[in-house]
Amino acid sequence: MTRRILAALAATAMIGAGIPTMAQTSPEWQAVLDEAVGQTVYFNAWGGDPKINDFIAYAGEQAMSRYGVTLEHVKLADTGDAVARVLGEQQAGRTTGGAVDLIWINGANFAAMKEKGLLHGPFAESLPNWRWVDVAGKPAVVTDFTEPTGGLESPWAMAQLVFEYDSAVLPEPPRSTGALLEWITANPGRFAYPQPPDYLGTTFLKQVLYGVMADPAILQQPMDPATYDAATAPLWAWLDAATPYLWRAGRAYPANEPALGQLLADGETVISFAFNPGRASAVIAAGELPDTVRTFVLKEGTIGNASFVAIPFNAGRMAGAQVVANLLLDPEVQARAQDPAVLGFQTVLSVAALPEADRARFEALELGVATLTPDQLGRTLLEPHASWMEKIAGDWARRYGVAQ
């Protein structure tokens, strides 16, 4: 009871401070807020990165001071553990009072939970802060690896492929898939991509596929073996043309994202890429990359995907979980997540649509010398259907993976 009063007091104090997003509260949402006060939400999230753990702790402080919700971070080694737990509860017939209230999730884990009916919702689109989410500019916030989210999960961070280059060596980088190929052939040995099936390596193949395909829209459908050869012919043509001019002439590939980054740091490559627009700035700040490195995106857009939170069907603290999901979309919290000194994750919100005061929070961020602004990051391309990459990764191994 005391807790409830304290929270109510906190909420009043906050309204007094004039937080704009709280200005108009619908009766339905008010009911959720009321129910959430005093709840302890068990947020099951990967716990392998101290920076992310610190950020979740910060979100917990906000949840307590704004809504009287206690946030408990259950640190997972693997998101699959939480999925398995919910599945186990379902099989054991436990339909209420489950141990998991909120899960950080995306991709295959989401698809599995959705398919098995393990998720509560739809809830995402009725969250008050949903209105700031950039659905038009960042379609990945409603399509998770081609799986429509259907409001069963709420986005909270974006990752996007950006290219990196050393501006001291290369004044003007090639800004399209075609121009990249021309540059590679003109500069032998100065470009590499990680060896598929590494995820960044396959992401690069997807990126090229988008750039060379006649109709990239079919990538959103499951791969059709009948049209596969014709559809992917331009990809193999591009790779056949590029491979002799790759780093080590394509006779060896870096193993993964850090290895690719090391090649840029060593000056072995001049153009590189990462699945995190803030990586280059962070590494420059750490003194491990020359401060002349900059980033760019291709004019046809680059692959992006989102991280989400979802609520299990049997969550014990449903209301509290929604309050936390909404809090993660709060412009102040989003701006903090985007701060390179905190996390450096890209926001899922449309910054341009935000009220003046919130926009200022984003504009005030020191993005770092090499990071593009949200506007400059341009269009994000959706992840293709998983069946495409399975086939393409296998064919890649056949064509280039056992080269002599």
Place this chain on the structure above:
Amino acid sequence: MQRRGGWLAQAPRITLLLMVAPVLAGLAGTLAPAFGIVPMPDAPPGLAAFRQLADWPGTAEAARLSVTTGVAATVLSLAITLLVVAALQGTRAFTLLLRLLSPLLSVPHAAVALGMAFLIAPSGWIIRAFSPWATGWTAPPDLLTLNDPMGLALIAGLVAKEVPFLLLMVLAALPQTDAPRRMMVAATLGYGQTAAWAYGVLPAVYRQIRLPVYAVLAYSMTAVEMALILGPTLPHSLAVQITLWMMDPSLAQRGTAAAAALLQLGLVGAALLGWRGCEMVARRLLTCLATAGARGAQLDAVLRPAAAVLAGLVVAAVGLGLAGLAVWSLAGLWSFPDAWPDTLTLKTWTRAAPDLAEAGGMTLTLAMLATLVAVTLTLACLEAEARHGLRPTSRALWLLYLPLIVPQVAFLPGLQFLALVTAIEGTPLAVAAAHLVFVLPYVFLSLAPPYRAWDTRIATAAAALGAGPERIFWQLRLPMLLRPVLTAAAVGIAVSVGQYLPTLLIGGGRVVTLTTEAVALSSGGNRRIIGTYAILQMALPALAFAAAVALPALAFRHRRGMQVAA
């Protein structure tokens, strides 16, 4: 008393069982999924797993790499070792080399490979040292010096690691060959030193080092951590590919991995047979040369410097590589082609400290556990041998070498499978037990000669004064053998610290040691962090060896008879 004696008499059998049973159980556990006897998601009963293996486009090439790199590394290692001993023994260079090479023995394979990788990479120290003033390169050249498709970098790494091992084995065998007198006879007949050694001593020495050579051949063909760091990637060598399949989180590749493990086992078996055949040919050749009376007196002038240069290269490659890692762990921005970092900082160390402490603690715990059990069992075996007059048969010696000769990738998958079934996978205790299988042979090989060489007249004298066997063991033999016991323990710790595959597979990726972390990081190429792990990985065995020297010196500081002869 009688009962204890009974237990002690069983010690050799128990020890052999502890070493052989996991290997056999592991092999059985590997066979089962390969033939689909235990159905796996992708391996129905029958030969489906082998079909999958045959369908994988890199199988033939991966198998070829295993044979070529393994055989080349063994031939080179053995040749360099024999050349060094034959041509240089007795010279001052030889003493110096020994002093430089023996510490290298305790450096884990992964650390050696990481150091080598940094030396020979196009952005590595060798090219930096000559750039741009000699080479004109301001950016690292696009040369395939690392992960080359022929596996030359891998062969070099294996040679650098195996030469110290074989050299030690040869030196341990020499005293039993009556080498000085044989050499003297040959010298009086006008043979050069190298030729005299080859005709007179080599046949006797080789008989003794045959098993270590087989172990080197089997290891080189199936090296995982070195191949991951230095070896080809298009495709990987077979052992690495098996490991990748084993670690596939979806478990869909278990059957393929098991089938490939059997292929690997067959390859090693065939290579060992082939090697045995070559041994006979070589013996025939040597006999022909000897009967032809070739004195080879002028050979020494060529072979001596060649041996010195080759051995020097081994020392330099490992030493400089490790020094390079140490510098990287302290480096701030270090751009090409600078030979030295712009700034030195402890930032990497302080940032990695919590992880290093955790992995280091786990590494040390596993090493202590495995070593403690190994030393206890070895002492029990040797004491049983002494008290009951048992003599190890040559078959027992073969069994002792079994875990070192049967490729790890062939029986560890099965062992992992058994660990999964019994739900002990992923526990530190299970990992320590797996380490024991590899620690025990080395501890035994290291402790047995000094233990058997102990002057039993001391025991006779003590028994005449009324001491029982227990008292003789605890108050005389064990204290007097403190130095070799501690050295054997240090060997055990070094072996355990270096274990990669057993830790990875039996630990299910959840038991994290300095070695698994260092190898995992090596693919990421962050040399600063890798440097910290490799340095620590090297420091633990070094500390153990230092303790093995310091503790007896401290304990025996008032016992002149126990000092190390100068």
